[in-house]
Amino acid sequence: MKLRKGSHDAMGLRFGIVVARFNKFVTSKLLSSCIDGLSKHGVKPDDIEVVRVPGAFEIPLVARTMARTKRFDAVICLGAVIRGDTPHFEYISAEVSRGIGQASLDADVPIIFGVLTTHTIAQAIERSDPAKFNRGGEAAKSAIEMATVMKTLRAEADRLTGHKLTSGSIKSRARRKR
Ligand code: INI
Numbered sequence: 001m002k003l004r005k006g007s008h009d010a011m012g013l014r015f016g017i018v019v020a021r022f023n024k025f026v027t028s029k030l031l032s033s034c035i036d037g038l039s040k041h042g043v044k045p046d047d048i049e050v051v052r053v054p055g056a057f058e059i060p061l062v063a064r065t066m067a068r069t070k071r072f073d074a075v076i077c078l079g080a081v082i083r084g085d086t087p088h089f090e091y092i093s094a095e096v097s098r099g100i101g102q103a104s105l106d107a108d109v110p111i112i113f114g115v116l117t118t119h120t121i122a123q124a125i126e127r128s129d130p131a132k133f134n135r136g137g138e139a140a141k142s143a144i145e146m147a148t149v150m151k152t153l154r155a156e157a158d159r160l161t162g163h164k165l166t167s168g169s170i171k172s173r174a175r176r177k178r
Pocket of ligand 1: 020022023054055056057058079080081082083086088089092
């Protein structure tokens, strides 16, 4: 049996982050723990690009556009959709999850779902807290794992087929050639 795994060494990889401003008291914590998580695994500040959007609904289009530039090894989406009393919750959470999945497949780049969907504000606070569930840090780890495993799989496909798949960001590809 062959086992293919991603690694936790993210040095030289590039990450895009899309973060929603809606429920900023939660999303700002997701963002800081996500950046901390990337840095802990060797990602340089210059290799992280953050784009802010109004709310979770706007995340998929921006994530897809960023991914299609091929400047990132993975794109991370951060947001918080809190149920409250409004049917908005159902529409927005369904749309953002479907949209992010579709964007990743369209762009052929890992796009990570770091959007909290919770019943209450208390749950959202708990999940964004770096000392508790730390969903921002987890999104960073998932992005690194996906970026590295996709590189391995694509390099293998390149070897087997004899032609190049678009593997990773333009910058990290150039670094690998050196
Ligand atoms: N956006 C969120 O990110 N979280 C929410 O909980 C939310 N609620 O509940 O309405 C929300 N709404 C805004 C939405 O994402 C768009 O920004 C807005 O509809 C403009 O398109």
